[in-house]
Amino acid sequence: MGEIYVGVKFKVVYEAPESVNDPRIAELIRIGKILTDKGFCPENSGNMSFRVQKGFAITAAGSKLGELTSNDFVLVKKVDLSRKVVFCAGKVQPSSEAMMHRMIYDARDDIDVILHAHTLDLKGAVVTEKEYPYGTFEFARSAAQAVQKHDLIVLKGHGFVSVAKTVPEAYEKLALS
Numbered sequence: 001m002g003e004i005y006v007g008v009k010f011k012v013v014y015e016a017p018e019s020v021n022d023p024r025i026a027e028l029i030r031i032g033k034i035l036t037d038k039g040f041c042p043e044n045s046g047n048m049s050f051r052v053q054k055g056f057a058i059t060a061a062g063s064k065l066g067e068l069t070s071n072d073f074v075l076v077k078k079v080d081l082s083r084k085v086v087f088c089a090g091k092v093q094p095s096s097e098a099m100m101h102r103m104i105y106d107a108r109d110d111i112d113v114i115l116h117a118h119t120l121d122l123k124g125a126v127v128t129e130k131e132y133p134y135g136t137f138e139f140a141r142s143a144a145q146a147v148q149k150h151d152l153i154v155l156k157g158h159g160f161v162s163v164a165k166t167v168p169e170a171y172e173k174l175a176l177s
């Protein structure tokens, strides 16, 4: 979507690996294929996550949403927002938008799934007012603020975020034909 890649704006601390076994992985693998087929994941973009007791599991940086395996999901155990440090289990680097996912989960106790990919053309999505550089704290904060009132938003000039309790619900909110 013409965004300038400015790199991961946080430091990653890798802790002991922990496997994530969750039925939502299979659901997200399926959704990743659909989003890719729709052309929403140019250049390996887009990321998805689900909340677990210890934090959240998110797709790895650079993973192709259309070809995900369970190894592409990283457990993010903690995010230190003030120091911009992400603590994850294992050696796989989490998506560069992990900070945004953390802030969205913090903003919405009632949701457990986040889908994010790159189309601006979604009926019914509320578009954020201001455009922020991708991967920055301000970018993540604008997303977290917008989802406080809406389950489906478009980050101006960037892409959509859909949040829900379950994977099928998050996908249904996109109202794709």
Ligand SMILES: [Zn+2]
Pocket: 045, 046, 097, 116, 117, 118, 158, 159
């Ligand atoms: Zn994005």
